[in-house]
Amino acid sequence: MPALKDRIQDDMKSAMRAKDKARLGTIRLILAAIKQKEIDERISLDDDQVLALLEKMVKQRRDSIKHYQDAGRQELADKEQEEIVILQAYLPEQMDSAKLEAVIAEVIAATGASGPQDMGKVMGVLKPRIQGRADMGQASQLVKSKLSSV
Structure with a gap:
């Protein structure tokens, strides 16, 4: 089992011991989403896939808040x-x-992107570098604005 899933499991046990209902409920939602994806796709998720799932859950909650x-x-x-x-x-x-912005500028230079038509090429290289560390929507908007001004 990858390290991130182990950490989530351990945190669930800690939340149970501490009787922290809010934390326990959220951790159970995480584990249920992980298990559902593993069953649906008949795979065992690695840390990158768990991070992507967590990002999706955060995005869903931001939409719900709005x-x-x-x-x-x-x-x-x-x-x-x-x-x-x-x-x-x-x-x-x-x-x-x-x-x-520095990472985006670096990727644009590395890919030789020259305009909005290169958006997909830039995002393809950028996504693995910022996965889990930045909002992809915000990154996409920054890339679009930088490519429009190139």
């Missing part, structure tokens, strides 16, 4: 925000925007 706030359901939005904090504990430290 919808709950639009509907005036702040208590549900707060619950989703608490889950995001727990999920992000398993993701690598997030890049700041200056570091992200």
Whole structure:
């Protein structure tokens, strides 16, 4: 079992001992999502695949927060925000925007991208380098703006 899944399992046991219901519930959601993906695809997820799954879960919760706030359901939005904090504990430290821009500039130079038509080529190289460490939506917007000005 990869290290990240082991860590999540250990944290579940710790949350059970501490009777931390909110943390335990979120960790169980993580483990259920991992198990579901492994069963559906008949594979055992490695750390990169678990990170991608965690990123997807964070994105889903951010979308839910927006919808709950639009509907005036702040208590549900707060619950989703608490889950995001727990999920992000398993993701690598997030890049700041200056570091992200530097990596994007480096990838654009390395791929020889010359305009918006090279967006796919840049994103293909960029994604593995920033996976789990930056919001892909934000990265995509930065790449698009940089390629438009090239």
